[in-house]
Structures are given as C-alpha cells and as structure tokens.
Amino acid sequence: MSQVNDDLNExxxxxxxxxxxxxxxxxxxxxxxxxxxxxxxxxxIERLTEGVYSLLPADNFKKKFTAQLKDWVGRPxxxxxxxxxxxAWGADVWFKREDLAHTGAHKINNAIGQALLAQxxxxxxxxxxxxxxxxxxxxxxxxxRVGLPCVVxxxxxxxxxxxxxxxxxxxxxxxxxxxxSGDRTLRAAIDExxxxxxxxxxxxxxxxxxxxxxxxxxFLVRELQSVIGREAKKQLEAYSGLPDAVFAxxxxxxxxxGLFHAFLAEDNVELIGVEAGGRSKKLGDHSATLNSGRPGxxxxxxxxxxxxxxxQIQETHSVSAGLDYPGVGPEHALLKLVKRVSYVTANDxxxxxxLGQCCALEGILPALETxxxxxxxxxxxxxxxxxxxxxxxxxxxxxxxxxxxxxxxGTQGSKEKTNATA
Numbered sequence: 001m002s003q004v005n006d007d008l009n010e011x012x013x014x015x016x017x018x019x020x021x022x023x024x025x026x027x028x029x030x031x032x033x034x035x036x037x038x039x040x041x042x043x044x045i046e047r048l049t050e051g052v053y054s055l056l057p058a059d060n061f062k063k064k065f066t067a068q069l070k071d072w073v074g075r076p077x078x079x080x081x082x083x084x085x086x087x088a089w090g091a092d093v094w095f096k097r098e099d100l101a102h103t104g105a106h107k108i109n110n111a112i113g114q115a116l117l118a119q120x121x122x123x124x125x126x127x128x129x130x131x132x133x134x135x136x137x138x139x140x141x142x143x144x145r146v147g148l149p150c151v152v153x154x155x156x157x158x159x160x161x162x163x164x165x166x167x168x169x170x171x172x173x174x175x176x177x178x179x180x181s182g183d184r185t186l187r188a189a190i191d192e193x194x195x196x197x198x199x200x201x202x203x204x205x206x207x208x209x210x211x212x213x214x215x216x217x218x219f220l221v222r223e224l225q226s227v228i229g230r231e232a233k234k235q236l237e238a239y240s241g242l243p244d245a246v247f248a249x250x251x252x253x254x255x256x257x258g259l260f261h262a263f264l265a266e267d268n269v270e271l272i273g274v275e276a277g278g279r280s281k282k283l284g285d286h287s288a289t290l291n292s293g294r295p296g297x298x299x300x301x302x303x304x305x306x307x308x309x310x311x312q313i314q315e316t317h318s319v320s321a322g323l324d325y326p327g328v329g330p331e332h333a334l335l336k337l338v339k340r341v342s343y344v345t346a347n348d349x350x351x352x353x354x355l356g357q358c359c360a361l362e363g364i365l366p367a368l369e370t371x372x373x374x375x376x377x378x379x380x381x382x383x384x385x386x387x388x389x390x391x392x393x394x395x396x397x398x399x400x401x402x403x404x405x406x407x408x409x410g411t412q413g414s415k416e417k418t419n420a421t422a
Contacts, residue, residue: 027215105395131186132322133165135209210252214300225258274376276318277345
C-alpha cells in the first residue's frame with residue numbers, strides 16, 4: 001500500500017473512532033481487538049455484550065452509576081495545580097487526582113460500574129485479577145457495596161511486593177488466591193481468572209480491570225473510565241483552557257484511555273502515553289509493549305504483545321507492578337497506528353526519581369505507575385518550556401511503600417537533578 005493510501009486509511013480509522021463507529025460489530029478497533037475465546041465462553045461473552053450495549057446507555061443504569069460515583073467514589077476528583085513542579089520544569093503543571101478517589105486509584109470507576117452491571121445480569125459471584133493490587137481492592141470494595149462474593153487472583157510475586165493491598169482485599173471480604181504458575185505476575189493472574197470464568201460462565205462474572213481482553217471489555221472499561229477525561233477537560237476549561245499535552249502511564253491502558261478519550265478530537269492537544277522502560281531495552285527487562293511489541297493474540301484480543309522470535313510471550317519487568325504486563329489494550333494499539341497518541345518510555349530510575357521530586361516539591365506521594373507519567377512529562381517539559389501540561393495521577397503511592405523502602409531517599413527534587421534526568 002502506498003504512503004498516501006496509508007495516510008488516508010489512518011485518517012479514516014481515526015474518524016471512525018471519533019464518530020463512535022469503533023469498535024465495530026466484531027469488536028475490532030481497526031485491525032485490533034475481537035473475541036478470541038474458548039467456545040464455552042461465547043454464550044457468556046454474548047450475554048455480556050448485549051448487556052453492555054443495552055444497559056450502559058439506559059437512564060436507570062446511568063443514574064445508579066452516577067450516584068455511586070458521586071456519593072461513594074467521591075467524584076468529581078480534584079484538578080490540582082503543581083506550582084513548585086511548574087517552577088522547576090518551566091511549565092504549567094496540573095494533576096488529575098484519581099489518587100483521591102475511594103480506594104486510592106482510578107480502578108474504582110470501572111469496578112463499581114462492572115459490579116452494578118454484574119448485578120443487573122444476574123451473576124452470583126465475581127472473579128477479578130490484579131497486579132498492583134488497586135484493581136483487586138477496588139473490586140473487593142465494589143463487591144461488598146453491591147453484595148456479591150469476590151475472588152481475586154494475584155501473582156505470587158505481586159502479593160509479595162504489594163502486601164498492604166492484599167491485607168486491604170482480605171479485610172474487604174475478598175478471597176485472594178495466590179497464582180504460582182507462569183511469571184507469577186499480572187499475566188498469570190489473568191490466565192487463572194479466565195480459567196475460573198470458563199469453569200462456570202453461567203453464574204460467574206469476570207470483572208476485568210483494564211482495557212484489554214475480548215470485546216466488549218476494552219469498550220466497556222473505556223466507557224466507565226472516560227469520566228476521568230470528561231471531568232478534567234471541564235475543570236481545565238474553567239481554570240485556564242485546554243492543555244498543550246496530556247500524559248498518562250500505560251500498562252493495560254485503562255487510566256490512559258479514560259483520560260485521553262475526551263481529548264482525542266482536540267487537534268491542538270498532544271497525547272502521550274508513558275510505558276515502563278524497566279531496566280533496559282532487552283526483551284524481558286521492560287514492559288514497553290507499544291514501543292517494542294508485535295501484533296498477536298493474548299487474553300482474548302488481537303493487539304500488540306511482547307514475544308520472542310518463536311512466538312513465546314515473554315516475562316516483563318517494571319518497578320511498578322501495575323505496568324508489568326506483556327500486552328496492551330487494542331484501542332491504544334489503534335491510536336498508535338493512526339498516530340493520534342505518542343507512546344514513550346520511562347525506566348525504573350527515572351520513575352523513582354520523578355516520584356521523589358513529586359513528593360519533595362508537591363507533598364504528593366504518587367503510585368509508581370503514575371511516576372512513569374510524571375517522568376515522561378518532565379522530559380517533554382524540558383523541550384517545551386512555558387507549555388501547559390496535564391498529568392493523570394492515576395493512584396497514590398501508599399501501596400508501594402514495601403518497594404520504596406528498598407530505595408534510599410535521595411536528593412530528588414533539586415533543579416540540578418531535574419535537568420540531569422530530563
């Protein structure tokens with residue numbers, strides 16, 4: 001195909017996305033997405049798809065969901081100016097504070113929405129997966145709220161490095177199951193949750209935590225999380241106008257797609273997703289799927305994945321458990337293809353340093369996942385002085401204290417350090 005035709009195709013795909021025509025009837029975002037699941041799951045997938053398209057736009061469901069977001073989750077979350085970071089970076093920096101939502105992260109928006117959906121669909125139990133633990137906590141809390149039992153699958157390695165969230169899940173009534181197979185992180189947890197779902201698709205609802213998996217999950221999660229971007233856009237317009245750039249960390253991609261979606265049609269707003277660069281660019285040392293991945297099928301969808309020349313999905317690495325995943329949501333893969341969103345990386349050291357600077361200058365302890373977005377924004381600001389930047393502060397860093405305790409508190413926050421790592 002010629003370059004001209006490629007450009008026309010990209011423009012057509014982006015227009016279809018903006019016009020609400022994607023995902024299409026087959027659940028595909030252009031070449032990505034779809035439903036690659038065992039035949040035994042198709043009746044459950046079809047019921048869920050029908051439920052999503054009938055219930056989400058229904059006035060009664062929207063009223064219930066909005067009420068929970070307002071009275072229980074605590075929305076709208078704050079838009080916070082970061083004056084000392086702004087001074088250090090030479091840019092006007094703002095945070096969308098999902099860390100202030102109930103349970104401490106954006107995950108609760110999706111969890112309570114899907115819990116209400118499961119209740120409407122007649123499910124008698126819920127299974128979920130978690131990496132950093134925030135989706136597990138949110139699922140446990142949402143299930144307690146609606147009165148459904150909850151089983152959370154979590155990789156053995158993530159249980160060790162996210163102990164506070166494991167305790168929170170247990171106290172909220174969830175049964176946390178340690179996954180000792182595979183890479184013992186998020187990918188293995190998703191595998192086990194799907195196996196559970198396959199064993200009882202009639203009564204079990206799978207509360208998937210990110211914008212990944214078979215259709216309708218990427219669409220469903222985006223719709224439930226898009227409240228983040230709608231709020232942020234409205235809040236910014238009330239203060240000082242739209243930003244020049246919007247940053248969010250990307251693992252599976254739910255907080256990023258939730259923040260980006262409201263800005264996709266704004267041509268003058270640059271959108272940047274920041275992946276985990278890990279220890280090095282070597283396969284297995286990072287989780288940068290959009291930067292280094294190739295097309296393939298994982299967990300029910302066709303997207304970009306990290307695999308070797310033999311087609312074997314590779315273990316990944318990130319200092320942040322929530323970004324430690326070898327795939328990414330199909331809508332992000334499309335947004336990369338059509339060049340509407342730029343995807344960059346921040347390595348472990350950059351993320352830790354950005355976290356330290358945010359703590360020292362703003363009195364905010366962000367999640368390690370969020371710290372990657374802050375690191376990416378800082379680098380961009382060094383080349384775009386006097387710009388206005390919005391950063392999705394996807395979660396708070398309390399959960400990461402067992403990890404952070406392994407690193408000494410350094411001199412993060414100085415202008416010299418900022419310039420050196422930008």
